[in-house]
Amino acid sequence: MSNTVADTAPPVRATAPRSGAPRGEKRAPSWRGYLYVLPALAFYVLFAVLPMLHTVYLSFFDWDGVTVASWVGLGNYREVLADPDLRGAVLNALTLVVFFSWLPIVLGMVMVGLLARHPRRGMTAFRLLFFVPQVVPLVAVGITWRWMYGSDGVVNQALRAVGLDTVTRAWLGDADFALIAVGLVGTWAMSGLCMVLFFSGVQKVDPNLYEAARIDGAGPVREFRTVTLPALRGEVAVALTVTTVAALASFDIVYVTTDGGPAGNTNVPGLLVYRLAFTQNEVGLAAAVATVLAAMILFLVFTITRLVKPE
């Protein structure tokens, strides 16, 4: 490359001005670079980071949202641990992780196990379809399933069609089944994402690896364990993170399907934050629930990245 650098400035940082903090650094500080970051940073700090800190701050107060707040220290947190409703919501969220996260990942694994060795041409169409639940609003998904689960809905219709009339019920109103029913909506919504993620991951595997495994006499199961699974580590990490966060922070689906009922059996932290802060005027307590929720998410995401990507 012929260049005419000689008479201009040093090649790198050609535009760095002389002003900047005069600390005698080797490279003139490119303050202009920070100007590019500043607007994004300002939005993020003002409308996300400060509110987060503010939520933590509020969690130490007893406040009804109107009158003067009073400091209660860890009181709200003690209540989160002690109150069966609040504790129950946290446990429900953890149960939902099984349905939103583990089941879809297992389903995705099964599918990849069956399809990995036989790339399929029609896959693009399936992929387009499998992502639809990720694209439509969860509120709409929730309403759709609410109707599917109703006494006259598709689920019961299907059960009757195969002679299981005795099993039919209003699923979302049943104390024993409501949480499972809500969870399965999550399974429905998340499975496609996991499948397509894993499928695209497996397509990057060198076919020679499969060749080699087969020459060594590996059957489909061992092949899956020794070749496919290790290759999918990154994709599994992504799937686990996305779906776990979706389960813990779930709100939309629960709000429209059960609204926490029957008898609080499907309460989740998001629902309690909403209700405590905006209908029951327990803002401090709501902030404590939100903080516990965020801490749980942070902890799980950290653990997942640690476990799945050990490098």
Next chain:
Amino acid sequence: MSSKVERWCGLLVLLVLAVLIVIPFLSIFLASMQPAGSAVTGLSLPEEWNLDNYRQAWTAAGFSTLLRNSLVVALLVVPVSVVLATLAGYALGTMNLRGENAILLFFVAGLTIPVEFIVIPLYFNLQAVGLGNSLIGVVLAEIALFMPFSVYWMRNHFRAMPRELVDAARVDGASSAVILRAVLLPLARPALTTLAVLVFMWSWNQFMLVLILIQDPDSRTAPAGLGFFVGQHGLDVPLLSAGTVIVILPILLVYLIFQRSFIAGLLQGGLKG
């Protein structure tokens, strides 16, 4: 298991799953075509196809206003997010700023923020500055909420550009603004489109934030309005179904038009922290 059996099992699994994904949508669509107020049973073809529910949901329930609000919010959130993320991603991806890793980490740390964690103070503080019950408040919050992903996405894109491109332009004396505009932006179209459609989708689908920040049901966006609609018309399955279809259709259309960008984004865009 012979490879032939495996092949058929695979196809069978795919087909079963495809049916399972389609049934709920088919169910809600068929229900929306039944006469208003009628009792509907599962999957059943309406005796006569009826669009009256849509007319009712559109006018009586004010979906025209709700959809317009959704559009206004998305059309403000998308360009601001994309422009700001492009600027920040450009600096963080190509300039070797001092402290760049710390700044990036600060953004990345926000990737998993749940709405629950920010919405309480947002509600009170926006109200205090006169932005309670306003779409602008929602817009500001959404831009901030999507910013970690947006910056991370654009930074990764610019990071992946060949260094020589930027270096050569610098050598020629181009200013940083010119490098971005004339050299990097023309190459960034796919990344920008993907970011734009993802942000559009998140903005369109946002529920909890709108539900809380805008207390007046008529001033909300379509999904949040739909949430309120359930409370009012939960027993009128055909009418509720029509409302649901109205909220699903626009984003589904956008998805079909931009499917490549959507799928690329959803595939790579997972949180790769």
